[in-house]
Amino acid sequence: MGNSATAETNPYRVAIAQFDRAISFMPNLKTGLIEFLKRPCRVITLDFPILTDDGSVQLFTGYRVLHSRVRGPGKGGVRYHPDVTEDEVRALASWMTWKCAVVDVPFGGAKGGVVCDPKKLSQDDLRRITRRYISDLGDNIGPHTDVPAPDVNTSAQTMAWIYDTYDRLHPGRNNLPVVTGKPVGIGGSLGRDAATARGCVFVTKHMIRRGILTARSSLRDARVVIQGFGNCGAHAARLFVEEGARVVAVSDSKGGVFSDDGLDIDAVLRQKASTGSVAGTDGTDPISNADLLELACDVLVPAALENQITSANAERIRARLVVEGANGPTTPEADEVLERRGIPVVPDILANAGGVTVSYFEWVQNVENEQWDLSKVNAKLERKLTQATDQVVDQRRTLAEQLPALQAQIEAAQHKRGHRDVPTLSAPSLRTAAWVLAIGRVAHVALERGIWP
Known part of the structure; x- marks a missing residue:
């Protein structure tokens, strides 16, 4: 891998680039506050x-x-x-x-x-x-x-x-809230083990309801590809099938399996449990992680590690919707390619937020010395993520409507500072909308609390 590729995939550089992209839509934030929020x-x-x-x-x-x-x-x-x-x-x-x-x-x-x-x-x-x-x-x-x-x-x-x-x-002391994701017997929450995947499916379903995946009204018969078969990927495969989707390919660090008719997820889970890998599941064809990412599908869920979709393969991605089950699986350079090609990306900070949401529920249960039943946890999770999905989609629409005014505001500010080169804002993506929403919330609280002393 060359130096440019290394620079592209440095995770902190990716996070800062995503932050800076969102900040370009927020011209009223002061420079000092921006630096405080960034570091x-x-x-x-x-x-x-x-x-x-x-x-x-x-x-x-x-x-x-x-x-x-x-x-x-x-x-x-x-x-x-x-x-x-x-x-x-x-x-x-x-x-x-x-x-x-x-x-x-x-x-x-x-x-x-x-x-x-x-x-x-x-x-x-x-x-x-x-x-x-x-x-x-x-x-x-x-x-x-x-x-x-x-x-x-x-x-x-x-x-x-x-x-x-x-x-x-x-x-x-009551130290149970010091950590979440614990076994249920010592204060863990029911539903925490599958929460990241369940949230991912909830968000995907609602994105479809909001028209983000054109020509589809539900997940029924949708072709789904999942890279990564750890906690998120394995649970997601089962949950997508429960929604009527066809999971046609999954992979882990040792290889992948493919079936055009849809995988028997129970068989894949048994293979993983007995051998440590999904590779070799009966009735499937082998597929590499690289080839899996480029399969034609309705929904691609990269649920492994960072930097899986980069400038090196973004032109070959054939998914109609990318849902980031992992943190940072798509580089900013790949984001630009996918945007240009009309492939929406549901960003990690929304798509895989089910885990931290149920972690919060666990923390609350520990503080209050309560134990919620599974139906309550899942209902609250769906309500929370459906609301967040609506807010991100609505934020993107608002930013798009405000684009000419934002551009004029930025140009006026840059000219006032004597800068001639003014960046041109492009249409906001779902990622940019999610970041603008999130940064705005943190900035608002920071200003309400005040700068101490």
């Missing part, structure tokens, strides 16, 4: 040793970034992956701020990660890593400060270790 308020780097099961001492690097607490405690997952970087965690923390704001959940953004390969570590090794990471973070996390959650390669079990570690260090 993280705290970046923590930890280096710690672990005595692993093989008898060796290994050194691990961990990160925790708190991007914003303007609207409430920081909120964001912890991922374990060999490719975790500070820039990635900064970007993910930023996206969490805007994700919480776009669905109007009273949290700010945060994210954490440990550079490790869980496939090469035992369960006991992962437990030790988790406990040492949380112990070293100390009071930089807390129920009203910064609340972790599951992410790539972490699970409800990991969250149980986080809770237990924090609880031992802070005895005599």
